[in-house]
Structure formats: structure tokens, C-alpha cells
Amino acid sequence: MKKLNIAVLFGGRSLEHEISVISALQLIKAMDSELYNIIPLYVALSGKWYTGDPLYEKSFYSRFNGEKEGLEEVLLLGDPNYRGVVKKKKFPELISVDVFFLAFHGMYGETGAVQGLLELADHCYVGADVLGSALSMNKKVMKNFVKGLGIDVVESVPLYLREWDSNNFQQLKEKVHHLGYPLFVKPNFLGSSVGISKCKTPEDLGKSLAKVFKYDTVALVEKSVEQLKEINVSVFRHPDSHQGVVSSVVEIPVSSGDEGLTYEDKYLRGGGKKSGEEESSGSGGMASLTRLIDPKDLDPNLRDKVKSLGEKIYREMDLSGAVRFDFMVDLQENNKLYFNELNSIPGSFSYYLWEQGDCALLYTELIDLLIQSALKRRKESLRGKREFGFKALR
Amino acid sequence: MMSIMILLSSLASLYFFRKRMLRYLRYFQQEQYLSGSYLKWYFSHFAFDKRFTALVAFSFFSHNLLILFLGTLFLSYCEEDPTKVGKIKLNLTQRARRLWKMSFFLLVVFLLPFSVLSAYDFKWFFLALFMAVQLLPLLFVVANFLLAPEEKRQQNRFFRQAAKKYREVAPFTVGITGSFGKTSTKHILGEMMNVCVGPTFWPEKGVNALMGVTRLIREKLNPLYTHAVIEMGAYRMGSIAKMISLTPVNAGIITAVKPIHLDRFGSLENVYRAKSELARALPEGGILVLNGDQEGPRRMKDEDFAKKLRVFLYGLESEKGDLFVAAKNLLITEKGTTFELLIKETSYACFIPLWGKAAVSNALAVVAMLVALEVSKEKIIAALANLDPIDNRLRVQKIDEATTYIHDAYNSNPEGFETALEVLAAVPGKRKILMTPGMIELGEFQGKENTRLASFAKEKADLTIFVGEVNRKFFEDGFKVNKEAKGTIAFVKDRSAAFAYFYAHKEEGDVLLMENDLPDLYEKNLAWSF
Numbered sequence: 022m023k024k025l026n027i028a029v030l031f032g033g034r035s036l037e038h039e040i041s042v043i044s045a046l047q048l049i050k051a052m053d054s055e056l057y058n059i060i061p062l063y064v065a066l067s068g069k070w071y072t073g074d075p076l077y078e079k080s081f082y083s084r085f086n087g088e089k090e091g092l093e094e095v096l097l098l099g100d101p102n103y104r105g106v107v108k109k110k111k112f113p114e115l116i117s118v119d120v121f122f123l124a125f126h127g128m129y130g131e132t133g134a135v136q137g138l139l140e141l142a143d144h145c146y147v148g149a150d151v152l153g154s155a156l157s158m159n160k161k162v163m164k165n166f167v168k169g170l171g172i173d174v175v176e177s178v179p180l181y182l183r184e185w186d187s188n189n190f191q192q193l194k195e196k197v198h199h200l201g202y203p204l205f206v207k208p209n210f211l212g213s214s215v216g217i218s219k220c221k222t223p224e225d226l227g228k229s230l231a232k233v234f235k236y237d238t239v240a241l242v243e244k245s246v247e248q249l250k251e252i253n254v255s256v257f258r259h260p261d262s263h264q265g266v267v268s269s270v271v272e273i274p275v276s277s278g279d280e281g282l283t284y285e286d287k288y289l290r291g292g293g294k295k296s297g298e299e300e301s302s303g304s305g306g307m308a309s310l311t312r313l314i315d316p317k318d319l320d321p322n323l324r325d326k327v328k329s330l331g332e333k334i335y336r337e338m339d340l341s342g343a344v345r346f347d348f349m350v351d352l353q354e355n356n357k358l359y360f361n362e363l364n365s366i367p368g369s370f371s372y373y374l375w376e377q378g379d380c381a382l383l384y385t386e387l388i389d390l391l392i393q394s395a396l397k398r399r400k401e402s403l404r405g406k407r408e409f410g411f412k413a414l415r
Numbered sequence: 416m417m418s419i420m421i422l423l424s425s426l427a428s429l430y431f432f433r434k435r436m437l438r439y440l441r442y443f444q445q446e447q448y449l450s451g452s453y454l455k456w457y458f459s460h461f462a463f464d465k466r467f468t469a470l471v472a473f474s475f476f477s478h479n480l481l482i483l484f485l486g487t488l489f490l491s492y493c494e495e496d497p498t499k500v501g502k503i504k505l506n507l508t509q510r511a512r513r514l515w516k517m518s519f520f521l522l523v524v525f526l527l528p529f530s531v532l533s534a535y536d537f538k539w540f541f542l543a544l545f546m547a548v549q550l551l552p553l554l555f556v557v558a559n560f561l562l563a564p565e566e567k568r569q570q571n572r573f574f575r576q577a578a579k580k581y582r583e584v585a586p587f588t589v590g591i592t593g594s595f596g597k598t599s600t601k602h603i604l605g606e607m608m609n610v611c612v613g614p615t616f617w618p619e620k621g622v623n624a625l626m627g628v629t630r631l632i633r634e635k636l637n638p639l640y641t642h643a644v645i646e647m648g649a650y651r652m653g654s655i656a657k658m659i660s661l662t663p664v665n666a667g668i669i670t671a672v673k674p675i676h677l678d679r680f681g682s683l684e685n686v687y688r689a690k691s692e693l694a695r696a697l698p699e700g701g702i703l704v705l706n707g708d709q710e711g712p713r714r715m716k717d718e719d720f721a722k723k724l725r726v727f728l729y730g731l732e733s734e735k736g737d738l739f740v741a742a743k744n745l746l747i748t749e750k751g752t753t754f755e756l757l758i759k760e761t762s763y764a765c766f767i768p769l770w771g772k773a774a775v776s777n778a779l780a781v782v783a784m785l786v787a788l789e790v791s792k793e794k795i796i797a798a799l800a801n802l803d804p805i806d807n808r809l810r811v812q813k814i815d816e817a818t819t820y821i822h823d824a825y826n827s828n829p830e831g832f833e834t835a836l837e838v839l840a841a842v843p844g845k846r847k848i849l850m851t852p853g854m855i856e857l858g859e860f861q862g863k864e865n866t867r868l869a870s871f872a873k874e875k876a877d878l879t880i881f882v883g884e885v886n887r888k889f890f891e892d893g894f895k896v897n898k899e900a901k902g903t904i905a906f907v908k909d910r911s912a913a914f915a916y917f918y919a920h921k922e923e924g925d926v927l928l929m930e931n932d933l934p935d936l937y938e939k940n941l942a943w944s945f
Contacts, residue, residue, distance in 0.1 A: 231797040231800065
């Protein structure tokens, strides 16, 4: 069988740039090189796209300053006649790609923007489509969608930069007053806990909003669940139609304080798993968060509910790829379960959640299944007719 | 056989020269391609070649070309690659490449007649090698001179393009200048204006020279920017006025007028005149924010040119009077500095995630400017609490459980150094350690200021790890003068030795202040590496 050319796309103009690099390097390390020719495609902070051998080295990125030694600049065109990426030089040369594996986190790469470009050029890619990506990145709209499915979400109010610009602080305070303090104030479009803060009194609201508006134009002000337990689960669509949408074991991430999971908790503390197993591929990134995987003392009903709700949302949104769903349990409200958010490209692809449980998968196997799924979806979309000649203009 | 060995040795020598040239080019670049400063560095550091010269002499007297060939290969191997090692690496920009190529061309032209003469007598060959290696560093000066007209033409073209683009975008522009604090003030104002006012263009890091700003305008100025903050370095008389012809200003901040770079300005009065170019260029009704703690900026408010402007003073020394924005009751913690902010004598509780008096002073300049721009006070205080720390500028970080690091690696001045020592004393910890090579570029005040700060360091730090030779004598004097204080001092040759010393003596609860990490060309005794 012909080896497939898999381009791993990562980096990007995003605050989560370096987390994406970590996820991509873990992914590349775990990919089966017998089956695939791996092509690393790095989108630098400048927005330029590169490929080349230095991209395999973790230490390369912190000293990369636009110096192109050992790298070649490439372009991804919206033209479906180019079946891959094009080297940007005097005589452009095509690097043929069969499947693009998106390992971006945050802006542009996870929002549907890159997915749109890939759709435009008829490329096959791993991960959620334009709508799924865009919806999952917009916390406000996503909450409304999930609420429509009859799933509970924590009450929230969006505040906009234009309202902040109007200098009417009193009005902003009044808009969120009914939620009651303390509140969580978060950027509507960002992940990785960047820009999130807990606001304990109305006097602190300004500081929390200033933190959000450094990064985003919409702040989501959310009622704080004071005593909570977070439960996450990963879901993906198996290429084998009989299996359909399947979910992993659940995890309980452990935060260091009462401000919820911070960027430091997720990527810098490096506590590692608490289940005591060796990691199968790579380290760092989201995989190094302190967490309890498949906790045995968790109420089985709660666990099953998390899994089934994750699968339900996945189906309703017609998602693709390995998606992580984050739920919250209100310990003061009789273990009421809330949907919190979903990550269409979760850190480390949540591979650590698939290594245990009834349908345990090694990371390498998970990657194979994700690629098979992506190819299957592409084949389906190829069946659709895109043109029917000139009729109206004749 | 002889001619083959001469050929091989020539090729090896050219390879060696090529590598050696890159090393000199690094220092030329660090001196901003100023031939005078570069030559001064070259002669004061005895940076002429010794290794290759010794090899040539040895092989000449021993009549052994094989040793010359093998020795040259070995020396080439030993030459470090300045694009990969060193604190400030060589950045092979277009200009650096042009200089390198031109210098190499000049070298080949120089060697051509010798190649003919060597055919008659091979003594000429050795003489050529000796002269060539000694000429290498000077070739850059000649190349720079030859390329100057073309550089100038190109720079003028870029300048015209940038100026045209800037005029078309026409953002409301705040210019910032001063002998210290201007880069940090720019960072704070740039960030705050983005959050509180509108999309703001500001060249990041320490970009404050004409061509740096020109490049960023050409590359990064989006037509939708409504505001801009431009740091204006006074390199010589007229340089701020020239910057303003590129970026016309609506408002200005002047942080300090100090006797720095006196070698370029001649007198403090000339520094004052150079800085006041910003104030003079403001339009009628323009906003001028001045540091009321500093004599120079304070003097400007009484000048004729200030009469048509809206002038605001800020500062920490309320007793000097007339302060529009002030601060008192500073408290330094691990997370930042809290203080009482006074705006027209109304008091507000304030916090900034930055450390020390100098940072508060810079924040006050920004507050004064934003209040003048009618931004609400709640918004200003909210945004101040969310500032990002500025890389390498008095940044307190707990990297591991045992040690707190205070990084203040930027080229320091006496006020900044003093503040850093105060922060070192205030941050919680068991043992306070200072690592520094002292301060440079202070002209006639270099000895006096370093001695004064050394004496202060003896009070504030339990241990001072002194790096290098440049200011060693002044630090020794400072430690001798202050007999009361208990601090001790250790002398090490360079930065890596300083860290080795620190790690060897590290204890739990140490707070380490790294003050003024000088570029390579100041720190190391380089003489024997050439």
C-alpha cells in the first residue's frame, strides 16, 4: 500500500502557539513512520508557513526568529488543483499531501479559519469542520446551542469591548448584577485559561474585564460554581461504522487554587498523571497536567452521564476528530452536571484518556483511526456534485 | 610539492579569514556599525590577531608549510560561530551580509599582488598572510565607508516610503524620550492605550532609532491604527527632530534628562536641548507630560515653547509641588507594587505587576497621559493591574521553590540600579545576592556612580558577585568606603563563571538580582581569543 503523505500543521498566530508545538511534536513522535511520510508544517508567529528538518527539534522554536536556515517557506493555496503545499521560490515546487493533520490550538487554527482554507482547496484533514470548529471556539454561542439540547450550562452574560469603550462602568456592573458574586470572567474565544480571572466583588469587575480585553473583544461573565469538580471526556467517530461515536474514560483535572484551572496548571506545573502509568509518547503540554484518570470512586451514573452527553453533543454537531468535552459538577447543588466547554483540538489530542478502559488505544492506534476517519469523511464529501454547467447565463 | 602546499595553505587561510571576519562583524554590529566606536573597542581590547600570527611566524621560521596548513585548519575549527554562540548573536541582516561580502572582496583584492610576488619568493606569501589577518578587522571600516553612499540612498528611500505611509494613516502620536525609563514607559502606554483607547501601533522592545522605526512602519503599521506610541532615542543633536519628521507628534512624555552619552553631546545642557526637541515639536494645545521628580523635565514647563501646550507633571516627590499625578506609600511584594495613586489630590488604591519606584514612576507618566486623553480613572486603574511584565526589566520570578530571581538585564543607569537594589531588599527571602558588572557609558561619572552604587549594594545585598574587569576597581573602592555595611563581594571573570559561583554557593531562600547584563564586547577579556 502506498505510504500516505501526512502534513502536520501547527504553531499559528495564537496565544497557544507553543502548546501547539508541543502537541505536534508528541503527535509526530507517535505516528507510525512505516505507514506515513510525515511533513511538519509550521506556521510561525509572523504567519509565514515553513517546512524542514529543524522543526523536529523542540529546542529550535525558542530561538526561531524568522531565520530560515534549514527551512523552506511554503504556501497553502485555496486552489484545488494543487494537491498539497507549494514551496515559495522562483520555480515553485509542489509537496504532495494526502491528509492534513491539524495540531493548532486557539486562534485561526482551531476557529474554522484554516479549516475553511482546506475546504476551499478540497483537502482532506483531521478534525472538526468549519462549523464545528467555529462553534466550539465561541463559548457564548456554544452554550446556547448546548442549552437547546436540554443540557445544563452555567448562567452567563457577554460584555463587549464596545460597551467597555463607552466608559459606563455602572451599566456594565448592572448587566451582570443578577448573576451574583463571585464571578468568572473569561475571553469568549480563547482557550488554555488565558485571560481568565475570578472576580469577587463589583469593584474588581473592571480589572477582570481589562484582563480579557487585552486579548479578546467579548468577555463572558459567568456565575461561579464555588464547590465544583471538573470531569472531562474525549470523544471521536470511529471509522468503522458499526462502532460509530465512542468515548474514552473520564478524567478529573486537579487545579492548584480556587481560580479554576490556570495556564500554569495546564502547561507549566508538570505534575503528570496520578494513575501512575508511564506515558506512551512524548511528554509536556496538556499531557503533563495533574489529573485523576478513570477515578474508581466516581459515581458510575455521573461518569456514564458525562460520556453520553459528550457523545450526544458530538453527534448533534456532526463533529470529527478527537474532541474533549469539559463538564462541571456542582457539589453544593446535589451533583448537578453542567456542560462547560469543548475543545475541537484538545491539548495532546487527549491521547492519555484513550490508553485505559474497555476500548483502550495506544496513541499510535488512535492516530491511525483519526486519519482513517478523515479519509472516510473526505470520500463522502467528494460524492457531492459541485457544478451543473452554465444554465442561467446561457 | 611546495606550490601545492602554498595553494592548500592559501585556501585554508581564506576559509579561516572568512570565519574570523564574522567574529569581528559581530562586534561591529553591536557597535551599531559606528566605525569610531568599533575602532575604540578594537584598540582598547587589544582585539588584534595573535593566534594565526604566531602560527605564521612559527611555520615561516621552521620552513614548514604542513604545520601552517594543519594549524590553520585547526584554528578554523576553533573559531566560534557568532551567529550561534554569544550573548548577543550576530544577526546576518542584509546590511551585515553586504559588509561581509565587500570586506571579503577587499581582502581578495589586497592579496592578489602578493599571489604574484609569492611566485618569485615565498616570503611574500607569509608577509601577505600576516598583513591580511591584521587587516581583517579594519576592512569592515573601509567597506562601511565604501558602502555608505548606497546605504544612505537606500535608507532615504525607506524613510520616504515610511513617512508617506505614516502621514496617510495619521495616528494620534505620543512621542516618548528621556535618559532612562522610556522603553518601559512605551510598553506600559502601548498596552494601556490598546485596552483603554483604541488600536495602537507601538514598536516593541527597545526600538527607538530612526531606521528601526522606519522598518516597523513599513512592515507593521496597519492603516486602521488610530493611535501610536513612538520611543525616540536621542543619539545626537537633531535625531529626535528627524524622528518627528517621520512620525509627527500630538503629545509627548519626557522622563529624564541626565548626563548620559556625554561623549556624543558634550554637555548636560546639550542633552537638555536634544530632549526638548520633542516638546518644541508639539502643536498648539498638545499634551506634554513631564517627570516632576527630575530637574531637566521640570525645567521645560517654564520654557517659552511650553506656554502653548497643556503641561502635566508627574512624580513621587510631592514636596517638589505642582504634581498632577503622584504616588505614595509604595509597597513591594513578590507579585508587584501597590501604591496610593493621587490624581489632582484624589486618592485611589492601585497595583501594578511591576516592581519598584522606577516602574511606578513610568506608570505615573502613563496615567497622566491617559487622564489628559480623558480616559476614565476606573479603566486606567483596572488596566494597570493587568500589565505584562517587561522582559529583562526588573522582573521578579520564582523559578523554583528555593530561589527567587530578579532579572534586570537591560543596560542600567544609576536610578535603575538603585531601584533594583531596593527591590532586592524588599522582596521576601533569606539571603540577598547581587550579580553585576556595574554600569557603563556614564562618561566622567562612571567611576563615581559605580563606587556609590557599590557602597549601596554592600548595604542591600548580603553577597555581591562582581563580573568582569571594566568597573572592578570602582566596586572595590565602594566596598572599602562603606565600612558599616555587612555585605561581602566575590570577583569572577565572566557571566558563566558568575553562575557557576552562584550555583556552587546556592542556599534555600536565596534572592538573586541579575543587574545589567552587558553585551559580550564589554564583559570578556577577549584579547586572547583572537
